[in-house]
Amino acid sequence: MLKQNYRAWVEIDLAAIKHNIRSLKSLVSDSTELLAVVKADAYGHGAIAVSQAVLEAGATWLGVATIIEGVQLRNAGITAPILIMGATNSPDEMKAIAKHRLQPTICTIEQAQLFNTTLEDSINPLLVHLKIDTGMSRLGTDWRSAKDFIKIVHSLPYLKIHSIYSHLATADELDQSILHLQHQRFKQVINIVKESNIQPILIHFANTAGMMTDQNLHYDLVRCGLGVYGFYPAPHLRESFKSLLSLCPAMQVKARITQVKKIEAGTGISYGYSFIASRDMQIATVAIGYADGVPRGLSNQFLVKVGDRQAAQVGTITMDQCLIDVTDIPDVKVGDIVTILGNSEDNNADRWAETMNTIAWEILCGFKHRLPRLIIKR
Numbered sequence: 001m002l003k004q005n006y007r008a009w010v011e012i013d014l015a016a017i018k019h020n021i022r023s024l025k026s027l028v029s030d031s032t033e034l035l036a037v038v039k040a041d042a043y044g045h046g047a048i049a050v051s052q053a054v055l056e057a058g059a060t061w062l063g064v065a066t067i068i069e070g071v072q073l074r075n076a077g078i079t080a081p082i083l084i085m086g087a088t089n090s091p092d093e094m095k096a097i098a099k100h101r102l103q104p105t106i107c108t109i110e111q112a113q114l115f116n117t118t119l120e121d122s123i124n125p126l127l128v129h130l131k132i133d134t135g136m137s138r139l140g141t142d143w144r145s146a147k148d149f150i151k152i153v154h155s156l157p158y159l160k161i162h163s164i165y166s167h168l169a170t171a172d173e174l175d176q177s178i179l180h181l182q183h184q185r186f187k188q189v190i191n192i193v194k195e196s197n198i199q200p201i202l203i204h205f206a207n208t209a210g211m212m213t214d215q216n217l218h219y220d221l222v223r224c225g226l227g228v229y230g231f232y233p234a235p236h237l238r239e240s241f242k243s244l245l246s247l248c249p250a251m252q253v254k255a256r257i258t259q260v261k262k263i264e265a266g267t268g269i270s271y272g273y274s275f276i277a278s279r280d281m282q283i284a285t286v287a288i289g290y291a292d293g294v295p296r297g298l299s300n301q302f303l304v305k306v307g308d309r310q311a312a313q314v315g316t317i318t319m320d321q322c323l324i325d326v327t328d329i330p331d332v333k334v335g336d337i338v339t340i341l342g343n344s345e346d347n348n349a350d351r352w353a354e355t356m357n358t359i360a361w362e363i364l365c366g367f368k369h370r371l372p373r374l375i376i377k378r
């Protein structure tokens, strides 16, 4: 279907993604590689197109959460190393990982042993990444047990340790005490690696917030997600980094006006009449709703753009449609394009997240696949 027939869509600016990769890379030394986190369909942006763009711009690794996400990239012809950051515990999953040359995260000794027996007839050992839990309490072996974990995995003939990593729990917070504690624990693990003489091993620790907060966390590779998509992980990081690190949001969400009508003062709008017209108004119906990923909780609380003119969303957001106040934009007409989620500070994912008391990550991942992803060339 042609764009002119779409009711609503997501626009992805790959030039912005590439710009963000170059900006992020400028913060790390030449010896630190950049892994672009493209899980969850590249935070909703479209994993294949984003992966190709980030690799062209200088990222050398991709990170996904699931095997299916990794296989999708392999099937698209992507040959770069792909780290699966989620856990995989069944022999079938392990065989699929090996078959598609994906690289798994190993979280426990039991999981490593099962991988080893499952892959017994392979010719080459599988490259694996050991996850150490330094304080996130999610995946990985506790840092205090890292020595045995590393030693045992190293002894398994069908596995080859390619990296050791950990994940930060509070890197986007102003208070860095937990980050420092996690780093102290991780440094103990690095010493164990050094003493065990297992080479060469990549060490990695930082997400976007971690890499911005402390360059001592960069090590051999940084794993960046949010920054790739154009957002700073916290207001204080945006303030201190906006002149050093330029990030541009790559996603916009647009929809068409399907009807324009005049209503009298006192008229209720949409389900539940959460908005009553205080004056004679002109309102427009827009073909996007909560089933597309515009949260119902944003009803009556966000601004959209019709061309370059701002309009307030009014009334309860419904499953497939919502309404906007176009009283002051008298010339709007059916078919006009409305920018629902924009890329400027007054209407981007950060603004929505603030209103919804959530995070930009959740807003970006929330747009459903009912909305086609259109790559914008510029």
Ligand SMILES: Cc1ncc(COP(=O)(O)O)c(C=O)c1O
Pocket: 037, 085, 167, 206, 207, 208, 209, 223, 224, 225, 226, 227, 233
């Ligand atoms: C293990 C791991 N590393 C890195 C990232 C990227 O984090 P961010 O989007 O904050 O850069 C994630 C994202 O959740 C993750 O789970």
